[in-house]
Amino acid sequence: MKTPTIPIPITQIPLQKNIQLFLKREDLIHAQISGNKYWKLFYNINSYLDQNSQNPFIITFGGAFSNHIAAVAALGKEYQLKTLGIIRGEELQDKWQENPTLKLAYQNGMDFLFVTREEYRDKDAITQILQKEVPDALFIPEGGTNEHAVEGIQFMLNSETKRFDYLCTAVGTGGTIAGISKFAEENQKVLGFKVVDDHSLYNKVFELSTKNNFELIEAHDGKYGKITDENIRFINDFKKNFGIQLDPIYTGKMMKKIFEMIEEDYFPKGSKILAFHTGGLQGIFGANELLKKQNRELIRF
Numbered sequence: 435m436k437t438p439t440i441p442i443p444i445t446q447i448p449l450q451k452n453i454q455l456f457l458k459r460e461d462l463i464h465a466q467i468s469g470n471k472y473w474k475l476f477y478n479i480n481s482y483l484d485q486n487s488q489n490p491f492i493i494t495f496g497g498a499f500s501n502h503i504a505a506v507a508a509l510g511k512e513y514q515l516k517t518l519g520i521i522r523g524e525e526l527q528d529k530w531q532e533n534p535t536l537k538l539a540y541q542n543g544m545d546f547l548f549v550t551r552e553e554y555r556d557k558d559a560i561t562q563i564l565q566k567e568v569p570d571a572l573f574i575p576e577g578g579t580n581e582h583a584v585e586g587i588q589f590m591l592n593s594e595t596k597r598f599d600y601l602c603t604a605v606g607t608g609g610t611i612a613g614i615s616k617f618a619e620e621n622q623k624v625l626g627f628k629v630v631d632d633h634s635l636y637n638k639v640f641e642l643s644t645k646n647n648f649e650l651i652e653a654h655d656g657k658y659g660k661i662t663d664e665n666i667r668f669i670n671d672f673k674k675n676f677g678i679q680l681d682p683i684y685t686g687k688m689m690k691k692i693f694e695m696i697e698e699d700y701f702p703k704g705s706k707i708l709a710f711h712t713g714g715l716q717g718i719f720g721a722n723e724l725l726k727k728q729n730r731e732l733i734r735f
């Protein structure tokens with residue numbers, strides 16, 4: 435994988451308060467790949483390709499709307515890698531074409547193995563079986579989080595991000611915030627907005643980051659993937675007011691929570707906040723399909 439040469443803009447979100455809020459547009463890295471997923475895969479794929487340039491084969495795990503699955507499939511196409519997605523939910527077996535994420539992943543050349551939720555929980559067992567069949571394949575965990583991923587996240591930080599007091603990101607499996615925490619400046623505070631109700635996350639992030647400069651804040655509305663009406667309204671208003679598209683699973687929840695915290699004077703006067711727009715926009719198509727079936731307001735895109 436190459437280092438993208440496009441400059442990543444940092445855009446100010448104008449506020450009435452004496453607080454400066456900016457968004458770093460990692461979503462602009464690639465049309466089909468969430469910005470943080472790009473960097474999480476960077477060292478994973480490059481170190482694998484250094485050893486296995488013949489018939490590279492990447493196997494990974496994810497749910498039906500996974501940004502990580504979308505990212506691996508898109509990279510597979512771009513770099514001519516064979517890819518296999520182990521997908522949670524055997525019921526998708528004969529209707530995956532109706533799912534926009536999986537349809538696009540398939541068009542990008544990904545093969546699928548659909549497993550039951552119970553089988554999916556035991557990823558080690560699946561890995562062991564497949565490793566016997568394809569010993570040279572690279573197995574990347576769900577969401578792409580591992581030590582290579584944490585190292586790759588350093589590219590989201592640069593000389594321009596040093597001047598901020600707070601660095602904010604949405605948190606799913608924890609790799610992104612671990613990287614931001616690990617590579618942040620001494621004086622910077624890192625805030626992670628949890629979109630999953632997972633109490634093991636703090637320890638996991640601390641192990642990967644080895645620093646305690648971060649805090650985790652609940653932003654999950656009850657469970658992973660839940661999309662409330664307030665959430666949709668916030669995303670649509672945000673787009674109307676600031677011209678920036680957010681996604682319903684990660685960045686929309688983070689920004690809504692940051693706005694609430696600013697309103698509640700969580701941040702001291704004069705604070706400079708940088709939130710990473712990690713992307714995830716491919717998830718809007720799948721979300722809108724569900725919302726349409728439920729006769730609800732759609733995310734404007």
Ligand SMILES: *Cc1c(COP(=O)(O)O)cnc(C)c1O
Nearest residue numbers: 501606607608609610684712714
């Ligand atoms: C995966 C993802 C995250 C969370 O990253 P983790 O490293 O899993 O915590 C945040 N935002 C978007 C858009 C994502 O796709």
